[in-house]
Amino acid sequence: MPDPAHARNAGVPFAPDWFARITVNTPAAERRADTLVARRSLKGPWQAAWLVNALRCMDLTTLAGDDTPDRVARLCAKARAPLAPHILAGLGLTGVTTGAVCVYPTMVAPAVRALDRSGIPVASVATGFPAGLMPLPLRLAEIRYAVDQGAAEIDIVISRALALRGEWAGLYDELCAMREACGxxxxxxxxxxxxxxxLTNVYRASMVAMQAGADFIKTSTGKEPVNATLPVSLVMLRALRDYGARTGARIGFKPAGGLRTARDALNWQVLMHEEMGPDWLRPDLFRIGASSLLSDIERQLEHHVTGRYASAARQALA
Structure with a gap:
């Protein structure tokens, strides 16, 4: 189970005045995001250290229609040992693992078995992922099933239609029910x-989710035409920061979908560091949703250690 160094988000009564008058200047958000990642260059051992931290904050994920217990077990083995032994030795490290393994509800039990005594939590998507277009009682039942199977984290999806119609009270009520079902x-x-x-809707949806008790806010399912972007992430972090200023709660953030390269991992960590500070570069407050990112990070770290890029055939599939 997660063991955060801070109290969980208890939520607050629905407070539309916290976000109703907020509008986001999209060009300004885009300029700020571009400036943040352009002005910081990470090289050599500093880059390696930030890439290792990205591994520690990674939700190693498989969400495919042909997932099997054997595939999940292989993914869990990679989560236990995301870097080859010679890379770890070259970095002078031991015990590096990913932050979590994320699967569908029916794959939670195999993942829990495969990660036994590793300390790595199992996260499960739920609530009719990715569209969320199921009756609310079924979405809540799916959450309870995943928790009963041993999931320590539940990645729920919001009802986009409620957000697009501005029915924020209705969205809040649904999310409160989901938070209760998560136990x-x-x-x-x-x-x-x-x-x-x-981006205005992004800010408002972020605030409603946190008011309803979300412990993390996450950008995307990975199934939308456009997934995580730096401007969207910046707006979500500003909402997170505003909520924290009002309540004292420390809420986590997870970009997901479209992060494929080591450079992406560095860019989002720079964004977190500049906007939220170094405390938000820990697995209890920052996760990266990834299914293909690990291979490029491992490739870059091998180059740092050996001075050579390995063939992709030499790297265990994530």
């Missing part, structure tokens, strides 16, 4: 930002 499991609220149309 001891941490709730990560996926906003599916690529389908919310405006």
């Amino acid at each position: 001891p499991a941490h709730m990560k609220a996926i906003l599916a930002t690529g389908e919310l149309q405006t």
Whole structure:
């Protein structure tokens, strides 16, 4: 189970005045995001250290229609040992693991077995992922099933239609019910930002999710036409920061979908560091949703250690 160094988000009564008058200047958000990543260059051992931290904050993920217990077990083995032994030795490190393994609800039990005594939590998507277009009682039942199977974190999806119609009270009520269904499991609220149309909607949906008790806010399912982007992430972080200023709660953030290269991992960590500070570069407050990112990070770290890029055939598939 997650063991954060801070109290969970208890949520607050619905407070539309916290976000109703907020509008986001999209060009300004885009300029700020571009400036942040352009002005910081990480090289050599500093780059290697930040890439290792990205591994520690990674939700290693498989969400495919042909997932099997054997595939999940292989993914869990990679989560236990994301770097080859010679890379770890070259870095002078031991015990590096990913932050979590994320699967569908029916794959939670195999993942829990494969990760036994590793300390790596299992996250499960739920609530009719990725569209969320199921009756609310079925979405809540799916959460309870995943928790009963051993999931320590639940990645729920919001009802985009409620956000697009501005029915924020209705969205809040749904999310409160989901938070209750999660019980001891941490709730990560996926906003599916690529389908919310405006950055203003992104800010408002972020605030509603946190008011309802979300422990993390997450950009995307990875299935939308547009997934995580730096401007969207910046807006979500500003909402996270505003919520923290009002309540004292420390909410986590997870970009997901479209992060494929080591450079992406560095860019999002720079964004977190500049906007939230170094405390938000820990697995209890920052996760990267990834299914293909690990291979490029491992490739870059091998180059740092050996001075050579290995063939992709030499790297265990993630």
